[in-house]
Amino acid sequence: MKSLPRRAWQPVIAALVVLTSAIRAQTPPANSAGAALSVSGDIPHALSLTASDLKAMPRTTVTITDQGREVKYTGVLVGDVLAKAGAPLGRALSGPAMATYVVATAKDDYQVVFSLGELDPAFTANDIIVADTVDGQPLFDYQGPFRIVAPHDKRGARSIRMLQRLEVVRLRK
Amino acid sequence: MSRTLLCAALIFVALIAVITSLSAENAFVWNLPGGFPAPRVPVDNPMTTAKVELGRYLFYDTRLSANQQQSCASCHQQERAFTDGRARAVGSTGEMHPRNSMSLVNVAYVGVLTWANPTLTQLEKQALVPMFGTEPIELGLSKPGSVLLERLSRDARYRSMFAAAFPDVSQPVTVENVTKALASFERSIISARSPYDRYRTKRDNDAITPAVRRGESLFYSQPFSCFRCHNGFMLGGATDFEGRSAAGEGGFEFHNTGLYNLEGLLSYPSPNTGVYEATRKPEDVGRFRAPTLRNIAVTGPYMHDGSIATLDGVLDHYAAGGRTILEGPLRGVGHENPNKSRIIRGFTLTADQRADFLAFLNALTDEPLLHDPRFSDPWTKH
Numbered sequence: 001m002k003s004l005p006r007r008a009w010q011p012v013i014a015a016l017v018v019l020t021s022a023i024r025a026q027t028p029p030a031n032s033a034g035a036a037l038s039v040s041g042d043i044p045h046a047l048s049l050t051a052s053d054l055k056a057m058p059r060t061t062v063t064i065t066d067q068g069r070e071v072k073y074t075g076v077l078v079g080d081v082l083a084k085a086g087a088p089l090g091r092a093l094s095g096p097a098m099a100t101y102v103v104a105t106a107k108d109d110y111q112v113v114f115s116l117g118e119l120d121p122a123f124t125a126n127d128i129i130v131a132d133t134v135d136g137q138p139l140f141d142y143q144g145p146f147r148i149v150a151p152h153d154k155r156g157a158r159s160i161r162m163l164q165r166l167e168v169v170r171l172r173k
Numbered sequence: 174m175s176r177t178l179l180c181a182a183l184i185f186v187a188l189i190a191v192i193t194s195l196s197a198e199n200a201f202v203w204n205l206p207g208g209f210p211a212p213r214v215p216v217d218n219p220m221t222t223a224k225v226e227l228g229r230y231l232f233y234d235t236r237l238s239a240n241q242q243q244s245c246a247s248c249h250q251q252e253r254a255f256t257d258g259r260a261r262a263v264g265s266t267g268e269m270h271p272r273n274s275m276s277l278v279n280v281a282y283v284g285v286l287t288w289a290n291p292t293l294t295q296l297e298k299q300a301l302v303p304m305f306g307t308e309p310i311e312l313g314l315s316k317p318g319s320v321l322l323e324r325l326s327r328d329a330r331y332r333s334m335f336a337a338a339f340p341d342v343s344q345p346v347t348v349e350n351v352t353k354a355l356a357s358f359e360r361s362i363i364s365a366r367s368p369y370d371r372y373r374t375k376r377d378n379d380a381i382t383p384a385v386r387r388g389e390s391l392f393y394s395q396p397f398s399c400f401r402c403h404n405g406f407m408l409g410g411a412t413d414f415e416g417r418s419a420a421g422e423g424g425f426e427f428h429n430t431g432l433y434n435l436e437g438l439l440s441y442p443s444p445n446t447g448v449y450e451a452t453r454k455p456e457d458v459g460r461f462r463a464p465t466l467r468n469i470a471v472t473g474p475y476m477h478d479g480s481i482a483t484l485d486g487v488l489d490h491y492a493a494g495g496r497t498i499l500e501g502p503l504r505g506v507g508h509e510n511p512n513k514s515r516i517i518r519g520f521t522l523t524a525d526q527r528a529d530f531l532a533f534l535n536a537l538t539d540e541p542l543l544h545d546p547r548f549s550d551p552w553t554k555h
Contacts, residue, residue: 067405068210068414108395137376141386142393161393 035145037081037130041168042100044086051145054132057084062127062151064159073149075131078102078119078166087168090122096172103169104148107162112148114158116168126152130163199223199337201357206365207374208406210414212281218297218353220360223338226551228358230334231351233550236324237304238265239313245303245355246550248274248311252543254468255362260479264311271309271444273479275464276472278542281360282406284413284425288461288477289447291425296356297349304348318348325351362548364467364539365406372536381536388533396520399491402428402463408537409465428514429459431495431507432476440510442503445478459512470535471543484534488527494519 037054039047054076061074083089088097093116100116117123128150132139139145139161146163153159201220205211214220231237232245243265249255255277262270272288285291286299293299303311305318314321325331326346338354339345369389371380392399405412411425427448433441441447441459448457461477475481481490490496494517495507508519522530542548 067412068416069208106395110395140373140389142390162390 035164037146037163037166039081039085039166039168041103041166042170042173043082043168045084047081047085049081049084051132054081054130054146057081060127060129062129062131062149064149064151066156072135073129073131073147073151074133074136075129075146075149077121078114078128078130078148079121081130081166082116082119082168085168087116089116089120093117093120093123097170099171101169101171103165103167104160104163105165105167106160107164110160110162112158112160114150126150201225201361203363205363206370209282209363209365210416212360213413213415213417214281214360215295215297215356218356220357221338223334224354224357225361226358227331227334227338228354228356228361229548230331230551231355232358233552237312237314237321237351239315239320240265243312245312248303249277251545251548251550252471254278254364254471254539254543256472258473260474260482262311264309265313266310268309270311272477273474276468277359277362278364278468278539279407279465280362282412282414283409283465284411284417285462288464289427289445290451291427291448292451296359297352300352300355301348304352318351321351322346322348362542364542366541367467367537367539369533369536370539382532384529384532385536388529388531388536391526391530392533397491398516401516402426402514403466407465408467410463425462427457427460427462428516429461429510429512430476430490430517431459431510431513432480432490433459433498433503434495434505434507434510435503436505440505440512447477456512459510466534466537468538468542470538484531485527488522488530491517492520492522 035051037047037049039049057076057080059074060077061072063070063072065071079089082102088100093100098117102114102116102119103111104114105111114128118126119128121127128148131147131149132145134140134143139147143161147161148159148163150158199221201222201224203211203220218224232249235241235244235247237244247265248257248262248270250257257274259274261272262274264270275286275288280286280296284294286293286296287302293302304314304321305312305316325335331346335345335350339350342350365374368380369385371377372385391397392403402410404410410428413425429441429447435442438455439446439449439458441449444450446458447460449455449460451457469475470484473483475484475487476490481487481496490507493508495510495513497506497508498504507513
């Protein structure tokens with residue numbers, strides 16, 4: 001069998017190099033393996049969402065300015081995650097349900113609180129998301145694999161990194 | 174008549190072309206790394222290559238000290254990321270400075286320039302402090318700087334460089350222009366080529382080890398909370414840039430880390446009492462700026478007075494939530510300092526975590542910067 005001239009292989013090798021680089025660039029951070037986001041509390045269905053589960057849900061991209069630079073985070077509206085767990089949203093978010101809040105807890109035990117109303121897309125236009133992607137890439141180890149991004153907050157303290165749990169608490173039932 | 178007009182038009186066009194080419198040649202190009210915003214530059218001192226180059230010559234010139242023994246570079250050495258390796262700096266007359274030399278790397282992004290003076294915000298003004306300051310004496314020049322200006326004016330190289338840097342004035346060799354050139358050079362010292370930068374900006378996972386990644390996660394995690402003072406692309410406090418809004422980014426902060434807790438009115442040893450020196454407010458005693466952690470491995474000793482020799486020692490200080498000094502005039506339990514930042518609460522650090530922290534901090538060294546010819550001593554070439 002006649003072998004291909006050496007030059008003929010060059011485009012193939014180049015394509016393989018590009019493909020390998022692309023695959024490497026998409027390699028998720030080490031801490032995303034098997035990671036899950038749990039949703040619990042005063043909801044009908046407790047959830048444990050994997051990275052794949054979030055990828056399959058409707059996606060939202062928000063842009064924030066971080067020290068003069070625009071950064072795009074992509075993920076799922078927290079409201080959509082809570083709706084999947086059966087939290088009272090939309091028309092159901094009225095009366096006693098208005099006294100409901102969500103505790104977000106990180107791997108390092110950092111916690112922040114949102115009222116349910118500000119997480120409901122039918123209620124406000126906050127677009128607060130559970131992000132798993134920054135500028136098209138997986139989050140860095142220290143951020144992810146999931147984080148909340150509250151794009152309209154003036155300070156970043158509620159955009160909790162290394163998010164592990166969302167707990168819904170109803171003050172009045 | 175029409176030939177005259179044509180000649181005039183041609184001369185005008187030629188002049189414009191010359192002016193344009195000169196200004197293009199003199200325009201300074203930042204080549205900022207990814208994630209770095211545009212630095213804030215004073216309107217009356219725009220960056221030009223001529224000013225940056227003049228500033229570089231001045232920075233390394235011992236004629237800037239009265240006794241011609243020291244230059245700016247004596248305390249800001251490139252191979253140490255523009256620090257000096259001493260606990261506290263020593264001026265040209267041998268007088269010891271009360272504080273540790275601060276790095277000039279990425280100083281274009283520093284909103285307040287010294288360890289604890291909230292009013293010193295512009296490099297042009299800061300340069301006057303080492304030049305003419307008397308408490309302590311650093312370069313030891315006397316105001317109004319006639320000796321320095323005479324020395325510089327005698328040098329044909331400087332006459333030419335000042336004229337190129339300040340082409341609009343007939344007498345460009347002035348103290349104000351010396352500070353403008355120095356500030357321009359200092360602003361040009363941009364560092365973002367550390368292994369950690371390659372990981373963060375180029376997504377080069379091979380640039381750092383797993384230990385560095387673990388250290389990064391510890392650095393940004395709640396029990397340690399290092400990021401709360403050393404944050405953003407500078408990994409430091411008081412970061413400023415073009416378009417920064419204090420409302421959005423918060424004000425510049427200073428922190429008492431519990432390094433001392435002396436008995437009496439001043440819990441920190443004079444004259445290093447922190448922001449209190451400027452404000453005389455008791456609550457400002459011991460409050461200092463969080464410096465950048467970029468290149469931190471080559472900028473020891475540490476803290477505002479260089480009183481901790483190693484990064485290991487710094488970790489011990491923060492793990493204890495403040496330093497305890499058992500004997501001598503500085504004795505006291507820093508953990509109990511009444512002004513101590515509530516961020517400094519102490520933590521438990523395992524041997525593995527310590528190693529990961531140190532790996533992370535060591536990955537912040539921009540090795541090419543330490544030898545970059547753009548920032549090196551120009552006098553050694555001639």
